[in-house]
Amino acid sequence: MHDYRRIADRIAADITTGRLRPGERLPPQRKFARRHGIAASTAERAYGELVRRGLVVGEVGRGTFVKATAPGRPARGLIEDVGTPVNLELNYPCAQGQSELLADALAPLLRPDVLTEALRPAAATGTPAAREAAAALLTTPGWRPDPSRILFTGNARQSVAAALASLVRPGGRVGVEELTYPVVKEIAARLGITLVPLATDEDGLRPESVAAAHRTAPLAALYVQPTLHNPTSVTMSAGRRRQLAAAVRDLGIPVVEDRIWSFLAEADDPFAAHAPALTHVVDGLSKRVAPGLTVGFLVVPDKRVDAVADAVRSGGWSAGRFALEAGVRWTADGTVARLVEAKRADAARRQRVLAECLDGFAVRSDRRAYYAWWQLPVPWRADTFTAAAAALGIALSPGPSFAVDPNRTPDAVRLGLASAAVPDLERALRTLAGLAASRTDR
Numbered sequence: 001m002h003d004y005r006r007i008a009d010r011i012a013a014d015i016t017t018g019r020l021r022p023g024e025r026l027p028p029q030r031k032f033a034r035r036h037g038i039a040a041s042t043a044e045r046a047y048g049e050l051v052r053r054g055l056v057v058g059e060v061g062r063g064t065f066v067k068a069t070a071p072g073r074p075a076r077g078l079i080e081d082v083g084t085p086v087n088l089e090l091n092y093p094c095a096q097g098q099s100e101l102l103a104d105a106l107a108p109l110l111r112p113d114v115l116t117e118a119l120r121p122a123a124a125t126g127t128p129a130a131r132e133a134a135a136a137l138l139t140t141p142g143w144r145p146d147p148s149r150i151l152f153t154g155n156a157r158q159s160v161a162a163a164l165a166s167l168v169r170p171g172g173r174v175g176v177e178e179l180t181y182p183v184v185k186e187i188a189a190r191l192g193i194t195l196v197p198l199a200t201d202e203d204g205l206r207p208e209s210v211a212a213a214h215r216t217a218p219l220a221a222l223y224v225q226p227t228l229h230n231p232t233s234v235t236m237s238a239g240r241r242r243q244l245a246a247a248v249r250d251l252g253i254p255v256v257e258d259r260i261w262s263f264l265a266e267a268d269d270p271f272a273a274h275a276p277a278l279t280h281v282v283d284g285l286s287k288r289v290a291p292g293l294t295v296g297f298l299v300v301p302d303k304r305v306d307a308v309a310d311a312v313r314s315g316g317w318s319a320g321r322f323a324l325e326a327g328v329r330w331t332a333d334g335t336v337a338r339l340v341e342a343k344r345a346d347a348a349r350r351q352r353v354l355a356e357c358l359d360g361f362a363v364r365s366d367r368r369a370y371y372a373w374w375q376l377p378v379p380w381r382a383d384t385f386t387a388a389a390a391a392l393g394i395a396l397s398p399g400p401s402f403a404v405d406p407n408r409t410p411d412a413v414r415l416g417l418a419s420a421a422v423p424d425l426e427r428a429l430r431t432l433a434g435l436a437a438s439r440t441d442r
Contacts, residue, residue: 004045007038008053011046015055015066023384026056026064057383067387086428089395091416092291093370095342102290105329109322122321124312125305126152130324133331134297138259138283142269145281145299151309152324153296156260156284158317161187163256163280163298164221166311168193172220175213177205179402179410181230181258184223197404198222204229204236207247214251221254226271227262231402231414232373233366235265245274254301255279263288263340264347264368277301280308285327287370288336288343295319295327344368350417350425357429361436363415370418373399377436381411388435389413394428 014020026047027035033043047064050056058064109118125131131147138145153159160183168174170192176184178197188195196219199209205224213219224244226236236244248255257271257279272279281299296319300308312318330336351367358374365372376385382398389396399412415432417425 004042005049007036007042007046008049011050012053012055020066022066022388023379023381024066026066028063065381065384067384085393085395086420086424087395088416088420088425088428089397091370091418093287093343093346093418094290095339095346098290098339098342101335101338102293102330105333105335106326109325109329118322118325120321122152122319122324124151124153124309124318126150126319126324127328129328133328137331137336138281138297138299140269140273141267143273145272146302149300149302149305151298151300151305151312152319153298153312153317154319154323155286155291155294156258156282156296157183157187158312158315159282159284159296159298160184160223160256160258161191162308162311162315162317163282163300164188164193164223165191165315166304166308167254167256167280168220173213173217175210175219175222175253176404177224177229178404178408179229179231179399180223180404181225182397182401185404193220195404197408200232200234202234203240204234205240205244207240207244210244210247210253211251214253219251219253221256222248223256223258224271225258225261227259227265227268228366228369230261231371231397231399232364233369233371234364235268235366236271241271241274245271248275248278253278257281259283260287261369264344264370266344272299280304285330285336288340289327289330293323293326295323343370347417350422353422353426354415354417354429357426358433361433370416372415372417373412374415375410375412380436382409382413385411385436386413389432392431392435394432396432 029043029047030040033040051058055067056064057067108114130152131150134150135145135147153162164174164187173194173196174188175196175198177200185195196213198213199206204226210222226241228235255271255275255278259270259281260283262268270281272281278301284294284296286294298308347370348367351365354365354372361377362375363372376382382400386396386398397414397416400409402414403409420428
């Protein structure tokens with residue numbers, strides 16, 4: 001009788017000593033059993049034990065792969081531990097001098113008479129001053145939202161949740177780009193909504209995929225990111241926006257447009273400019289300003305204000321009055337505008353660092369974006385590369401976390417460029433380049 005744990009121990013030893021390296025595929029279980037003269041059930045239990053220990057990962061139809069190595073790491077000349085952990089998963093930009101700018105604008109709110117008013121509850125419709133300030137902030141050269149149709153939530157995520165809750169009943173179907181913001185997957189799960197992945201190309205979401213999905217079973221809504229799509233950085237062309245707008249008008253499908261990163265793309269008109277009667281625009285201050293004291297914006301179509309406001313209230317997603325008042329002041333005194341300009345310049349600088357460090361790799365990005373989509377070189381897979389990077393002190397977002405179809409998971413990672421200091425970012429990217437190269441020459 002063979003003890004499956006001892007067999008797992010031998011394989012684990014090969015992994016920890018580096019004889020089996022991240023990304024390597026183990027033999028199929030039946031082949032392993034024949035080679036070692038053991039029962040297939042024993043091989044299955046040994047592989048299961050390795051999964052339990054976090055050393056390998058199994059994928060249906062693809063096999064079992066080494067997930068990570070222990071302290072001894074290969075190719076030390078190319079791969080160096082970055083020392084202090086670097087988080088390229090979180091992605092909140094911070095401009096130089098940001099705290100000082102924000103503090104100056106907040107000071108008047110701390111006067112007792114003003115503070116008393118600022119601590120009162122806020123309605124989903126905010127205040128007249130907040131609606132005017134939000135309208136001014138969201139205006140683009142070809143579009144200005146009607147202040148009377150602007151609602152407020154605690155952050156942009158809550159705005160997405162409120163819009164979807166107002167549009168889609170449990171069990172309903174929502175079309176999304178085949179790679180989408182992971183939080184939308186969580187929101188859909190909580191609301192009992194089914195997400196339907198839709199095909200995209202270099203211009204963004206393909207209108208024919210919307211029509212095809214709607215014919216299969218009606219879509220209750222679309223969730224789209226037309227500007228600087230997260231994670232790919234693709235910005236939908238003007239022509240594609242017109243085509244998609246025509247399609248949703250013909251089909252009568254409401255749209256939730258996420259514009260949280262659009263402030264980086266100067267003079268970019270929203271999709272709502274092409275389909276105002278159907279589009280719910282989501283935006284907020286978390287990226288423009290800071291995540292700790294933020295407000296979400298919802299510009300809703302005419303006659304939908306009451307329905308969406310009800311969803312905001314029932315979900316407990318209303319904005320805090322203090323944050324609302326702070327946002328009004330930051331907008332009125334030019335603080336938000338100054339932060340936006342600083343962050344645009346910062347994003348461009350970080351993109352130059354990215355281009356230099358990952359030159360020669362298949363990286364998709366936009367010079368205005370704070371993130372990039374890296375299609376990993378063979379034989380790397382997303383989970384093994386993410387695990388190997390973590391062993392070197394670098395946190396990444398694996399591609400499968402953005403995939404809507406669990407059977408079509410990309411061997412890619414998203415690189416968040418915003419949160420790390422630039423020297424740390426450069427060091428981390430060079431380390432990742434060495435890690436990727438260490439598996440491509442074999």
